[in-house]
Amino acid sequence: MKTGINRQFRLANRPVGDIKESDFEYREEPIPNLAEGEVLIRTIYLSLDPTNRLWMSDIPQYMPPVEIGQIMRGIVIGVVEESKNSNFQPGDLVSGGLGWQDYTIVKENNTLSLTRLPNPLPYPLTAFAGPLGMTGFTAYFGLLDIGQPKAGETVVISAASGAVGSVAGQIAKIKGCRVVGITGSDEKCRWLTEELGFDAAINYKTADLESALAESCPNGIDVYFDNVGGSILDAVLMKVNLNARIPLCGLISAYNATEPVPGPYNYSQILMKRVRVQGFLILDYFPRLSEAITDIGQWINQGQIKYAVEIVEGLENAPLALLKLFDGNKKGKLLVKVSEEPT
Secondary structure (H helix, E strand, C coil): CCCCEEEEEECCCCCCCCCHHHEEEEEEEHHHHHHHCCCEEEEEECCCCCHHHHHHCCCCCCCCCCCCCCCCCEEEEEEEEEEECCCCCCCCEEEEEEEEEEEEEEEEEHHCCCCEEECCCHHHHHHCCCCCCHHHHHHHHHHHHHCCCCCCEEEEEECCCHHHHHHHHHHHHCCCEEEEEECCHHHHHHHHHHHHHCCCCECCCCHHHHHHHHCCCCCCCEEEEEEECCHHHHHHHHHHEEEEEEECCHHHHHCCCCCCCCCCCCCHHHHHHCEEEEEEHHHHHHHHHCCCCCCCCHHHCCCCCCCCEEEEECCCHHHHHHHHHHHCCCCCEEEEEEECCCC
């Protein structure tokens, strides 16, 4: 029986505007005992994602929001410490939607939500939170199933230096497209073009976006992978080609808004150019994850997909680290390292 303290963060308040550290409550509780059929998982890495902000809000969304007083929800990579379930053995590495805490007990009827990672690991463990995790799968299906890029087309990616956008852009390059990334600093622009192979990158904070898009996309825009919405979407709509496709992955520009957010001012271009805009969630593609795992794994092996991981040490720093998603102060996948990887 595992004994000790289980540190955890619970939702204290529904954020108004930007997330604050005071929106979380820190607690320490004993590690609970296992019942028959249950599994005890020690958190190794906690994934921080824009969807955390949605889960904190009591608004219509794709799954129930976290309730006040509940442990904050998060995607976790962990290791089975104890098991009273014949399907899991101590030492198994798993991932799943668990929580902001050191240890999680998964009840027997919820173990199907856990994904067992390969043993031995063919890639660093952090890859299974990035390109071989939910963000990589989101990029894969959003771009290929909804964007349907064709060789020679122009693909524009917003939040291009993030965990989803950076992989989506590289997949578009693999498919033979011209790829333009939109991001928030000159350093990130250089990373996209010099290391990830994007054809061009735009710093939306310093550039005139419409002029920069016209220069970087001389043949117009065929696919726009939208992670942000807002003014960037408006600028892109003025450059889209006939029958363009827009996979709508996220709207991070509006997640902290305290007033109603206006719709796209250039909405009429969706009609004029017969644009297909489709929102999607990775949940829609769970039955097909093996397709993404096979292709992305092959592309990593071939050096066609590279990725960055930013790791913040310590569960106690999770609330402050979450702000990095909204201030642009990170690139690639953002993780909190809660405990050491098994040797």
